[in-house]
Amino acid sequence: xxxxxxxxxxxxxxxxxxxxxxxxxxxxxxxxxxxxxxxxxxxxxxxxxxxxxxxxxxxxxxxxxxxxxxxxxxxxxxxxxxxxxxxxxxxxxxxxxxxxxxxxxxxxxxxxxxxxxxxxxxxxxxxxxxxxxxxxxxxxxxxxxxx
Amino acid sequence: xxxxxxxxxxxxxxxxxxxxxxxxxxxxxxxxxxxxxxxxxxxxxxxxxxxxxxxxxxxxxxxxxxxxxxxxxxxxxxxxxxxxxx
Numbered sequence: 001x002x003x004x005x006x007x008x009x010x011x012x013x014x015x016x017x018x019x020x021x022x023x024x025x026x027x028x029x030x031x032x033x034x035x036x037x038x039x040x041x042x043x044x045x046x047x048x049x050x051x052x053x054x055x056x057x058x059x060x061x062x063x064x065x066x067x068x069x070x071x072x073x074x075x076x077x078x079x080x081x082x083x084x085x086x087x088x089x090x091x092x093x094x095x096x097x098x099x100x101x102x103x104x105x106x107x108x109x110x111x112x113x114x115x116x117x118x119x120x121x122x123x124x125x126x127x128x129x130x131x132x133x134x135x136x137x138x139x140x141x142x143x144x145x146x147x
Numbered sequence: 148x149x150x151x152x153x154x155x156x157x158x159x160x161x162x163x164x165x166x167x168x169x170x171x172x173x174x175x176x177x178x179x180x181x182x183x184x185x186x187x188x189x190x191x192x193x194x195x196x197x198x199x200x201x202x203x204x205x206x207x208x209x210x211x212x213x214x215x216x217x218x219x220x221x222x223x224x225x226x227x228x229x230x231x232x233x
Contacts, residue, residue: 012154019154019161026161026168040179043172047187050165054190057158061197063209070190070216077186077223084227085179 014060018053025049037092040085044078051078152202159198166191182226189219 029046032039051074058067091097166188173184193212200208 008149008151012150015151015154015158019158022158022161022165026165030168030171034175040177040183043180043183047183050187050190054194057162057194058197061155061194061201063197063212066193066197066209066213066216069213070193073216073220077220077227080224080227081179081182081186084182084230085177088230088232089177089179 011060014056018057018060021049021053025053040090041082044082048074048078155198155202159195162191162194162198166195178230179227182223182230186219186223189215189223193219 025046029043032042032046036042051070055067055071055074058064058070086094089097169184169187169191171184172187173181175181175184193215196208196212196215200206200212
């Protein structure tokens with residue numbers, strides 16, 4: 001039979017363990033060498049410890065709903081941060097970000113889109129067709145009332 | 148003072164220290180480190196709010212912590228998606 005005093009003792013021990021883990025993480029995350037390779041991934045990994053510590057703390061503080069919710073949602077956030085860093089800023093590992101090796105844009109050229117409609121046989125025909133002078137002649141016509 | 152209150156206060160102090168560490172983390176140069184730091188601050192502030200609400204018996208601290216956890220993660224994922232370049 002678990003009495004309330006034993007439950008309080010277990011709660012207290014878990015909270016103290018979480019507090020010690022949190023202090024260790026705080027010191028460790030600041031002492032991490034910033035010139036190290038892949039340091040951002042290492043920091044995200046270290047913060048995973050805090051995520052689980054926070055889940056235990058939420059449950060021990062009498063808020064299991066918050067703990068379960070955070071337990072489910074925290075990996076999504078960690079993955080999004082690492083994924084965003086890899087595709088957005090990580091020039092060491094992602095070769096697409098290195099200059100001159102960029103991925104070609106998937107969007108089609110404007111002339112190719114017109115060509116695909118079938119109005120012009122090819123893009124060169126579209127480029128040769130120049131109606132700029134016609135427009136000028138129309139715009140400079142003198143229209144009188146007699147005509 | 149019972150041992151549960153002492154452990155709660157110890158936990159709050161530890162998370163306050165971690166909040167300062169996360170603040171330092173958020174001031175790093177790259178955008179991702181800012182996102183990581185702010186995410187860590189969100190979690191630690193949520194734990195502090197739940198702890199303080201438990202000690203002083205303030206009910207709405209728990210609601211604030213719930214909103215902070217949910218919106219913090221949504222914001223983190225949104226900023227990370229923008230940082231990705233989509």
